[in-house]
Amino acid sequence: MKNWSIYxxxxxxxxxxxxxxxxxxxxxxxxxxxxxxxxxxxxxxxVSPVYINEETIQQFIYHVATELNPRSRARLISGLKSFFSYIVFENYRKDNPLELIEVPKIGRKLPDTLSTAEIDALISAINLASNEGERNRAMLETLYSCGLRVSELIGLKISDLFFEEGFIKVTGKGNKQRFVPIDDLTQKYITIYKDGVRTFQNIQKGHEDTLFLNRRGKGLTRAMIFTIIKDLAKRIELNKIISPHTFRHSFATHLLENGADLRSIQLMLGHESITTTEIYMHLDRKFLRNIINTYHPRR
Incomplete structure (x- = not known):
């Protein structure tokens, strides 16, 4: 292909x-x-990216459309549009060949959530008789009470813990860092794991500062967190499809239901745009009615 690899x-x-x-x-x-x-x-x-035309790209989109749902097609078009915007930005070409290609309307998917009782049941189902049990309890409490992404959880360092100040330092998307409040109970569970279990492990080189470790003394993978959560869901016969992200969604929803403002939730979740956080406004109609009844000037 003409120079595609270079671009x-x-x-x-x-x-x-x-x-x-x-x-x-x-x-x-x-x-x-x-x-x-x-x-x-x-x-x-x-043909190179500089000279490829809209018709060729449209044919490609038609070719893959049967394999993709509307959300995946929208992501495909958005990703290609971003690439060609970069080509235009660098003055390699004057127009974006995807400019007139429409993105499928997919609507906004509302995230699944767990109730506080379901979260308590999942954490209570952890077998604390094992060393992994103490670790898993500390991890799930941190995942939920700090609203972390799974990548942020497994990337958490001991040097990121500022318990005296009541915060942890989280490294999110694009290596952007934020400080998130951490409650006393979660601090307690992390300390029990860190001082009572982790300190006795054979920690592998390069993982000395990694907070949550596997049995071999290395960092955990995203897949391991998914497996831990799915196994707990089976154990309590939870009839929901859940993932680590479900804990994050639940954290945000429960904050909103208890009166937290969107800007504060945005900062804690590390959302770049408030519109991402606004999705939680759609989750609880009852909550919105209560807001109107409480604060509307003509109530």
């Missing part, structure tokens, strides 16, 4: 250095670009 390499550097995106986010951005390149290769279309 993709430059775009990757732009995403990493100027946008500050994580490796995982960059991989997602590049996946659909490489998919377009493979389609062109399979169909003997030999």
């Amino acid at each position: 993709i390499k430059d775009y990757k550097s732009y995403l990493k250095i100027e946008r500050g995106l994580s490796d995982n986010s960059i991989t997602n951005y590049l996946f659909d670009i490489n998919r377009l390149v493979k389609y062109m290769d399979d169909n003997s279309i030999d």
